[in-house]
Amino acid sequence: MKVRLHPLGDNAIIIEFGEEITIDIHKKVQRVSSLLENHSAQWMIEFIPAFSTVTVFYDPLLVSSLTKQDRLPPYKWVCNELQRFLSSATIEETPAPRVVEIPVCYGGEFGPDLEFVAEHNGLTPEKVIDIHADGDYIVYMIGFAPGFPYLGGMPETIAAPRRESPRFKIPPRTVGIAGRQTGIYPIETPGGWRLIGRTPLPLFRPDQNIPSLLRAGDKIKFKPISLEEYKSLEEESQ
Amino acid sequence: MIRIMKPGLLTSIQDLGRYGYQKYGVISSGVMDQLAHRIANLLVGNSENEATLELTLIGPALRFERDTLISICGADLSPAIDGIPVQLWKTIYIKSGSLLTFGRNQSGCRAYIAAAGGFSVPDVMGSKSTYLRAGIGGFEGRSLNTGDEVLFGMQSSLSAKMMDYLRKQQTDQPFSQLDWSVSSGLISFYKSNTKIRIIKGRQFDWFTKDSQKAFFSVPFQVTPQSDRMGYRLNGSKLEVENKAEMISEAVSFGTVQVPSNGSPIVLMADRQTTGGYPKIGQVPAVDLPLLAQAKPGDSLAFEEIPLEAAQNLYLKREQEIQHLKQGIILKFTS
Structure with a gap:
């Protein structure tokens, strides 16, 4: 696999797979992430996958104790290790992605901006819901907040600009649109997204082994639900 | 146990951070000044990752309800025990009932209080650090408030030996401190x-x-x-x-x-x-x-x-910290 390595300060290395956001690059990121997940190198602290990169964090002190013989500086040594590791990595067919269904109660008090998004695109609110729920989405990466998915695949026909003045508080689990992106806020945050609905599913689950409902590589389907369904699902998940 | 009499500007429980969950968007949190935090822990016989209190600019007032060892490292916020000034970067034996307060900011921004055994709060995703924004970790996921009671953790045998040593030197003051100090290189760096x-x-x-x-x-x-x-x-x-x-x-x-x-x-x-x-x-x-x-x-x-x-x-810095660690172990176990 052809990659470029860049230092991120004195204890991390960015593995770069390309300079754009494409499915092809995403698959490489996924492949290497899953290999790193099962590769228990002593010197590795953790890794962070993103759109076109995977960043690997290391402990220079531990590395220096491993390199006593060849006396390579820690950064160079880790680069060599990574190159060796990556040269054996092939772009095999990755296992089929998980498909996660996210029930969403659109509009009403949960989606105060649904009307705006509809008007902005010359559509009815019902049509916006249809288009949003009909899309095939892929989780490119998790970042910004715990469990927050950067999703690809929203149809441009429901794109909408951010608010000029961000809201101070957006309730957790709110579904929003910003430009050509859609996303779900896992925790209460300020933000300028257009809010169109809310899911009863908690995205951030600090008490679980994997604290994020979604993982990079997942496929997502949004499913419109009624307020009654929302309430009973919310009760269940608490 | 310590009782928070006044919270200070922002006092939270932190350790060296939460690792392995950044890929899920969970930030690492942890202390801002790892050097001061680690030294504070070593001075009371803790492991370097043990949770400490991180103080910001204005320190809290803390009532100690048990004899224990503490150390205060980092910013100089004029610490005093029952009104008597105490030094930074020292091992201090503090008696039950004493009040630790802070005053004028002399230098720096953040001070760290370590106590023998650390502070007993649950591990969340492998760390005791407070993640303020998500409301998890540390003490109920938040910074400390007036009236909070924080328990100490289990003391190491090294802490127990250090405490024995200082107990023998006890005076009628509310505390006593080791005359022995951290090698100057680590402190003068600041x-x-x-x-x-x-x-x-x-x-x-x-x-x-x-x-x-x-x-x-x-x-x-x-x-x-x-x-x-x-x-x-x-x-x-x-x-x-x-x-x-x-x-x-x-x-x-x-x-x-x-x-x-x-x-x-x-x-x-x-x-x-x-x-x-x-x-x-x-x-x-x-x-x-x-x-x-x-x-x-x-x-x-x-x-x-x-x-x-x-x-x-x-690597050089890490070596100095190792020397400090070895020095403490040698002094109290030989």
């Missing part, structure tokens, strides 16, 4: 290094020649919009040559990124896991404690250091 070293960032070349020069020649001010998440700096406006879109990627403790308004932000302990602004530089691990002790209004001057040299300094 005063002798006036410049913050910087490893060039991945997008350093994106910036105009003038901005590259200004970054290393004109000091920046720490603005009041600076917190555990990041320091917003004021100074020369830094401009990129071509306004290319950056694809979001991982950032780390000490990353200096520049949003489109041209004012750099240094990312600190509570930074997000990823960022989409060009990175002009990176403060190496060895200088992060200096940054952690900078407060709003302080001036920061940057100087370039090659990556390899920064790692060498880091």
Whole structure:
């Protein structure tokens, strides 16, 4: 696999797979992430996958104790290790992605901006819901907040600009649109997204082994639900 | 147990951070000044990762309801026990019923209080650090308030030996401290290094020649919009040559990124896991404690250091900490 390595300060290395956001690059990121997940190198602290990169964090002190013989500086040594590791990595067919269904109660008090998004695109609110729920989405990466998915695949026909003045508080689990992106806020945050609905599913689950409902590589389907369904699902998940 | 009589400006429980969950967007949190935190722990016989209290600019008032060992490291916020000033960077035996208070800020921004056995709060995702924004970790996921009661953890046998030693020297004062101190190199570092070293960032070349020069020649001010998440700096406006879109990627403790308004932000302990602004530089691990002790209004001057040299300094620092650790063990176990 052809990659470029860049230092991120004195204890991390960015593995770069390309300079754009494409499915092809995403698959490489996924492949290497899953290999790193099962590769228990002593010197590795953790890794962070993103759109076109995977960043690997290391402990220079531990590395220096491993390199006593060849006396390579820690950064160079880790680069060599990574190159060796990556040269054996092939772009095999990755296992089929998980498909996660996210029930969403659109509009009403949960989606105060649904009307705006509809008007902005010359559509009815019902049509916006249809288009949003009909899309095939892929989780490119998790970042910004715990469990927050950067999703690809929203149809441009429901794109909408951010608010000029961000809201101070957006309730957790709110579904929003910003430009050509859609996303779900896992925790209460300020933000300028257009809010169109809310899911009863908690995205951030600090008490679980994997604290994020979604993982990079997942496929997502949004499913419109009624307020009654929302309430009973919310009760269940608490 | 300690009882919080006054909370101070921002007092939270932190350890060395939460690792392995950044890929799920869970930030690492942890202490801002790892050096002061680690030394504070070593001085009371704890492991370096044990939870400490992180104080910010204005310290709390704490009532101790059990005899224990403590140490206070980092910023000098004029600590006193029952009104009698105590020294920083020392092992202190404090008696039950004593009141630890803080006063004027003499230097630095953040002080760390370690207690033998640490503070007993649950581990969340492998760490006791408080993640303030998500409301998890530490003491009920928040900073400490008046009336909170924080329990101590289990003491190590080393702590017990240190305590025995100090108990014998007891006077009629509410505390006694070891006459023995941390080797000067580790402490004088805070005063002798006036410049913050910087490893060039991945997008350093994106910036105009003038901005590259200004970054290393004109000091920046720490603005009041600076917190555990990041320091917003004021100074020369830094401009990129071509306004290319950056694809979001991982950032780390000490990353200096520049949003489109041209004012750099240094990312600190509570930074997000990823960022989409060009990175002009990176403060190496060895200088992060200096940054952690900078407060709003302080001036920061940057100087370039090659990556390899920064790692060498880091290894040297780690050696000094190891010496301190060995010294303490030798003194109390031989």
